[in-house]
Amino acid sequence: MESSSHTTQRKIIHIDMDAFYASVEQRDNPIYRGKPIAVGGSPEGRGGVVATASYEARKFGVRSAMSSKRAQQLCPQLIFVRPRFDAYKAVSAHIREIFSRYTDLIEPLSLDEAYLDVTDDKLQIGSAIEIAKQIKQAIKDELNLTASAGVSINKFVAKIASDLNKPDGFTFIGPSTIASFMESLPVEKFHGVGKVTAEKMKKMGLFTGADLKRLSEQELKSYFGKVGAFYYQIVRGIDDRRVQPHRETKSLGAEDTFPVDLTTLEEMEAELEKIGKTVVTRLQRYELKGRTVTLKIKYSDFRQITRNQSFNFPINDYETIVQTAKQLLIGTQPEDQKIRLLGITLSNFHELNLNDTDKANQVTQLSLFD
Template sequence: MSDVKRKIIHVDMDAFYASVEQRDFPELRGKALAVGGSPDGRGVVATASYEARKFGVRSAMSSRVALQLCPHLIFTRPRFDVYKDVSTKIRAIFNRYTDLIEPLSLDEAYLDVTQDKQGIGSAIEIAKAIKLAIQEELGLTASAGVSTNKFIAKIASDFNKPDGLTFIGPSKITSFLEQLPIEKFFGVGKVTAQKMKGYGIHIGLDLKQLSEHELMRKFGKSGKFFYHMVRGDDNRPVKPNRISKSIGIEDTFATDILERSEMITEFRLLCEKLEKRLSGKSKEGRTVTIKIKFSDFTQITRSKTSTYYISSSDDMLALVLELFAKADTEEKRVRLLGVSLSNFYDADLEKLSNPQLRLF
């Protein structure tokens, strides 16, 4: 393999859904806005504007809690057809510079610009051009991270939001990661961060003191990823055709159900069916999501991420029941239940155990 360093950009739109709404409806600009949820406290927030985030409002937060934090919060219904259209236009801007684009969702993507189509040569200049085009043509802002691999680029894009541009070159990676708070590492959720702090791991340098074996003993397969991420090792290529991000199963009932005991029974059956589906695909994941649709066709979703990879029905059901215990279904008739698993173990990470592309 060539020793040429790759040039990777991670582009992440700033408060995407909320920013589109504020762009299209001037009366919402500068206001604390939540896309999704409702003023009666039902549902959850899909995206919050930066004005709302100042009060602590976050995505996946219940409307009830969001209102407690920000009583003057404005709610608006999501317009997914509009967001998809804008996302397509953003993708077209990316395509001016490279065909190696790996979308992660409607509002973020990895770009490999090692050999860019316009011969610019500088990933930083390309990131600037992309940000400018998005702002001038679409009236939105994006943040970008630039580095030599996907992992570092993603961390960089979140480092100076909104409208940020952060470059972390090879000579800076080691010191940057050693001083980075552990909760800032991509892939370390709140639960894992708390567990790490229990072991005295607060920054990257603390994490670096543990061997790969010790980390795998404490965190399972994720330990292997943690060992290499803190060293900046990541050979994963930018994949234009991403595999499915989640695998799920759901059931719509002939007659709405009201009793929570019946719902638990249904969730158990769904987990058993999902285990069979996963075994056929040799998949293990960390994030379980439940979906509950009511008789009035409103629905809620709840997700929880495990500290280790799972695929058995028992492991999934444990998380499902934990999520379900917090879901308000009292006196509500349910017409559909669903369970899905995502955040899959990436076989490409196995390559990190024998990295070809060293960053320092």
Template sequence: MPAPDSDTELREQPISRPRKIIHIDMDAFYASVEQRDNPELRGRPVAVGGSALRGVVAAASYEARRFGVRSAMPSVTAKRHCPELIFVKPRFDVYRAVSLQIREIFAEHTTLIEPLSLDEAYLDVTENRRNIPVATEIAEEIRARIRAETGLTASAGVSYNKFLAKLASDHNKPDGLYVITPKMGPLFVEALPVGKFHGIGPATAAKMQKLGIHTGADLRAQSLEFLQRHFGKAGHHYYWISRGVDERPVRPDRIRKSVGAENTFQTDLFALEEARTELLPIVAKVWRYCDGHGIRGRTVTLKVKYADFRIITRSRTLQVPVSGQAELERLSLALLEGVFPVQKGIRLLGVTLSSLDSEAGDDADSAPQLSLML
């Protein structure tokens, strides 16, 4: 979750009438579509994307996840975790078609739909087309319709703001529903480890833990000044979500300016070859999102953070959009090679694609950063 752009987006006082927000998240979407369409894959560990010898996993079925297989994991590692893993080539045209089916179901209930990707979205049902007063009832109806019309399962979170609705949808996965009421909200956040907060990645969670911040209660105990001093602009965001406060509206008209992903490493990188190996899953995640949303871009930017926290960026802009993952890899690796040899170890690498030409511009966020957990 990006930090809010202004102080007006998160306020201490609740809005006069609590919103009713639903977060719908499809369960292992790509892998579930493949299992639906191929009965031989049902009940078996499936990885979408990659192969037994190279590439990275784009998505994993729940059967594969039980072995520790995760998205963005190198395929070789995934196969080592799960020798019986079946690799399936992605079919993004099919995933997009199913996503449109699901959005049509959403649209029967509300016009306030904020898609985050092909498989998840926020819905504001405070005022809804069917005048159903209980958001939980709407969520149950949507889940039932998705199952009946697509043969797939979805998890849902219901709450009075986006932050808590997102947390709630993760609470009973897969095929579950969880409700966080205004009375429950602050207590729910207090008990949650900071690493479970949507928008707080491994690096930020580790930094918080070094500061003695392990749970939402610990985060809430910090002053706004303390959080801003240690986390910059994001400190304001952390201050309010630790209190269960998030007044960002559901926005159906967002325009994406860039797509990026980055990863902070446990051990600093000094060799070009190990840096190349670490960069490839980051590139794959960026391209997977772009390809899944029909997004193309002309500018590739490499971000490098050194052990002393100095950050540099290197960019290249083409005359035409990047044509595929292989080209994005080639451009990113060329930028990486330009920063070697290094005097200081590299603690973070990131890749961003911008100057976008989107076929689905309102499906995405403004200047997002995708979370990459390896």
């Protein structure tokens, strides 16, 4: 492996719970065990989406982010379960407590996965492999759930490793094997390479990490833009990102897809009021205030737009957020439009880098996109 800028190699663990929401439901409800279930919206209507599918459902091709209708077509016997986020958060908090027995350098990515830096672990075990095995066993013993773990010297490789032998997997990729491992990896397995980019790569004759590695950084940039520099690094197993225990929230919001298109301003504003209540509840729960309100609109033909307004002071009160969203809605001239989804997001939790307050009150319009 090519050396990074660090003289001391880190010991990084990536823990990823196995089919988290579905596994919690199967643990808590014996009638679901061994059966294909999908946690998410109902296939009735048109707004249902699968959040997580059990491994029994995945055998039929059911996947997260898939429409519930499509999931039901693939697996007619699929059982749909409404999510219980309070239950998942309680389990996640217990998992986080297990992590904290070994290190304070924990970077949660979501309720069900996190990076841990155990270069200097609290219990002075000294072995990331042993720590990962102990964490997996504690999760199994204390929560009756399984997790998969990846261990390596950086975040990127550890994350790939955790996904290799699911469920209940464990994979260690050491410094001496990183180069050969990355070279043999199919391009679609690289985190950050989506389906479209993977297809583009394959059309160029780039099927594995070894194929990417033959290209210079400049060539990768010319083919794929700025992200080409990222590909150049990761194909060599280089990732200098630190585990960030205080990773900041970028945005927080809520949205709703309606069973029937909204066609009147009165209907739209009523829905924004409901969504606004959810957003404010979440903001207050996490004690957050933001400076930018963003309105998301999806029309019946699936066109989608966003409009946002920034303030020169932080907000998290219901009245300001909802009234701002309504004004942004009116600015889109919603009359005679058919709207299938509305969403409100608050962001910009940092200090504004503006030279004057007039700029803070401007409305930024983003272009239409499919």
